[in-house]
Amino acid sequence: MVAVLPRRGGKPRLRLPSWPWRITWAYLGLVLFLPLAGMLLKAAGVGPAGFWEKATSPVALASYRISFGLAALASLMNGVFGLAIAWALIRCRFPGQRVLDALIDLPFALPTAVAGLALSFVYSPEGWLGAPLMQAFGLRVSYTAVGVAVAMVFISLPFVVRTVEPVLRSLEKEQEEASWCLGANQQQTFFRVVLPQLLPAILGGIAQGYSRAVGEYGSVVMISSNIPFKDLITPTLIVQHLEEYDFEAATVIGTVMLLFSLVSLAVINAIQVWGQRYQGGASSSLSKS
Amino acid sequence: MKGQRKPLFSLSQNAWGSGLIVLVACLYVGVIILLPALAVVVQAFAKGVGVFLENFRSPELLSALRMTLLATGIAVPLNTIFGLAAATAIARRSFPGKALLLSVIDLPFSISPVVVGLMLVLLYSPTNGLLGGVISSLGWKIIFSWPGIVLATIIVTFPFMAREVIPLLEEEGWEQEEAARTLGASNWQVFWKVTLPSVRWAALYGLILTTARALGEFGAVAVVSGNVVGQTQTLPLFVEDAYKQYQTELAFGAAMVLGGVAIVSLLLKVLVEQLLEGERKSSKADITE
Numbered sequence: 001m002v003a004v005l006p007r008r009g010g011k012p013r014l015r016l017p018s019w020p021w022r023i024t025w026a027y028l029g030l031v032l033f034l035p036l037a038g039m040l041l042k043a044a045g046v047g048p049a050g051f052w053e054k055a056t057s058p059v060a061l062a063s064y065r066i067s068f069g070l071a072a073l074a075s076l077m078n079g080v081f082g083l084a085i086a087w088a089l090i091r092c093r094f095p096g097q098r099v100l101d102a103l104i105d106l107p108f109a110l111p112t113a114v115a116g117l118a119l120s121f122v123y124s125p126e127g128w129l130g131a132p133l134m135q136a137f138g139l140r141v142s143y144t145a146v147g148v149a150v151a152m153v154f155i156s157l158p159f160v161v162r163t164v165e166p167v168l169r170s171l172e173k174e175q176e177e178a179s180w181c182l183g184a185n186q187q188q189t190f191f192r193v194v195l196p197q198l199l200p201a202i203l204g205g206i207a208q209g210y211s212r213a214v215g216e217y218g219s220v221v222m223i224s225s226n227i228p229f230k231d232l233i234t235p236t237l238i239v240q241h242l243e244e245y246d247f248e249a250a251t252v253i254g255t256v257m258l259l260f261s262l263v264s265l266a267v268i269n270a271i272q273v274w275g276q277r278y279q280g281g282a283s284s285s286l287s288k289s
Numbered sequence: 290m291k292g293q294r295k296p297l298f299s300l301s302q303n304a305w306g307s308g309l310i311v312l313v314a315c316l317y318v319g320v321i322i323l324l325p326a327l328a329v330v331v332q333a334f335a336k337g338v339g340v341f342l343e344n345f346r347s348p349e350l351l352s353a354l355r356m357t358l359l360a361t362g363i364a365v366p367l368n369t370i371f372g373l374a375a376a377t378a379i380a381r382r383s384f385p386g387k388a389l390l391l392s393v394i395d396l397p398f399s400i401s402p403v404v405v406g407l408m409l410v411l412l413y414s415p416t417n418g419l420l421g422g423v424i425s426s427l428g429w430k431i432i433f434s435w436p437g438i439v440l441a442t443i444i445v446t447f448p449f450m451a452r453e454v455i456p457l458l459e460e461e462g463w464e465q466e467e468a469a470r471t472l473g474a475s476n477w478q479v480f481w482k483v484t485l486p487s488v489r490w491a492a493l494y495g496l497i498l499t500t501a502r503a504l505g506e507f508g509a510v511a512v513v514s515g516n517v518v519g520q521t522q523t524l525p526l527f528v529e530d531a532y533k534q535y536q537t538e539l540a541f542g543a544a545m546v547l548g549g550v551a552i553v554s555l556l557l558k559v560l561v562e563q564l565l566e567g568e569r570k571s572s573k574a575d576i577t578e
Contacts, residue, residue, distance in 0.1 A: 111505025
């Protein structure tokens with residue numbers, strides 16, 4: 001995304017006045033840095049021993065397992081199926097393609113409370129999908145950890161599709177044809193020529209979806225029974241601590257989640273940088289061979 | 290599961306494999322996204338349009354709708370100003386820490402909405418907030434009141450505008466601004482008559498995303514609002530509350546309103562995307578105008 005400016009000679013003359021900068025920093029300071037600093041100060045006030053104790057209480061540990069574990073499951077599932085959807089959208093032509101394309105964006109556009117309501121209704125034991133699942137497999141979805149996973153799949157579905165699509169579109173058909181001409185079969189072509197080029201986009205999409213799924217609250221809280229050790233996610237645990245006026249525990253667990261967000265942001269950026277380098281490297285190595 | 294069968298990945302010649310991929314993609318999206326979305330529509334109108342309209346006599350629903358419109362009405366214009374200011378300040382310049390600043394602006398996307406709400410509580414709560422004393426002595430009320438809801442909405446939605454406008458500004462050069470300046474235009478004139486028109490569709494796109502998210506925000510608002518029925522409840526909070534109270538019709542009625550807005554915003558998005566595409570193509574030609 002960082003544009004390389006070819007001409008820098010005219011820059012000082014063209015510099016806009018500093019008010020866009022002032023607005024930017026004042027706004028960021030007020031709505032982002034101040035609240036961030038507030039929480040970190042509060043967390044620092046708890047003290048290392050207290051922090052560790054509250055961050056690793058059995059309820060908190062169980063909620064991390066559920067949040068981070070189910071989010072991993074959901075985003076990996078979306079990694080596989082998101083690739084299939086992106087492939088269908090770019091490489092195939094079929095009726096209803098534009099509808100499918102528009103539907104992918106729905107989880108971004110639909111308020112999470114509406115998503116939670118819809119999912120918990122459809123997957124309840126009397127619901128459209130919940131009833132057949134219950135009869136066929138005895139599987140309860142709504143108000144169990146399975147339901148939490150379904151909600152996480154829903155809200156993180158668009159990420160992989162939307163990151164893979166542009167890369168897939170820009171792939172040159174000639175590479176695949178060259179691979180066949182050199183005697184590779186479909187499997188070899190896919191796993192050795194196509195997939196490696198898509199991998200940074202797939203991983204980036206999975207990481208974004210994972211980060212989103214871990215932090216998700218609105219849709220999950222409605223499909224979960226919110227029972228500790230069973231299907232209580234970490235964000236809901238923070239809300240419960242606040243409702244019990246246990247501000248310290250809420251602060252500590254909130255800080256843990258914040259640190260996770262910062263790490264995941266760094267990982268996502270690293271994957272993007274790697275992807276750009278990799279794409280450059282892939283084309284140059286291809287031209288060499 | 291995917292790599293086991295041979296023709297699952299289709300490479301142009303393999304119509305059979307393409308069909309299978311399309312089928313898998315449609316089934317997945319159907320089960321995860323389409324059916325739940327349809328359920329909202331069907332449930333909202335299950336007992337006829339009359340019963341659906343009857344919902345809008347509920348004073349709680351109307352009050353929630355007003356609160357949502359208030360928060361959106363304040364948050365969206367402020368975020369638009371910030372987004373445009375940040376974009377003009379950051380785009381087309383290279384300075385140390387630019388990538389970091391862009392990541393910081395993206396931060397609200399990776400922080401859990403619940404943690405955003407928690408940060409505001411820890412800052413402004415009259416009993417436990419760092420600035421709680423100051424706020425109370427001024428006679429203000431932020432937490433459990435509308436200013437808190439507005440602040441939460443602002444934080445969760447402020448990255449959209451900058452994110453959409455910056456890439457477009459980066460793509461275009463300085464030539465037009467340079468020309469305007471040479472002809473004696475002031476900074477304001479350059480901004481209003483050259484910069485803003487050149488990014489109008491990207492800005493509109495950002496505006497749609499900001500508005501859609503602001504209308505639907507749940508987690509951050511849930512933490513700061515106190516969820517007082519008829520006072521500090523927003524429409525997404527009303528959906529959850531009504532569902533929990535077994536007022537299913539009211540819940541789906543309110544969900545239908547939010548879902549309708551989401552669908553309209555998706556349609557607008559597709560439209561603006563096409564306009565944006567056209568603008569990208571003609572941006573070079575515009576310079577000669």
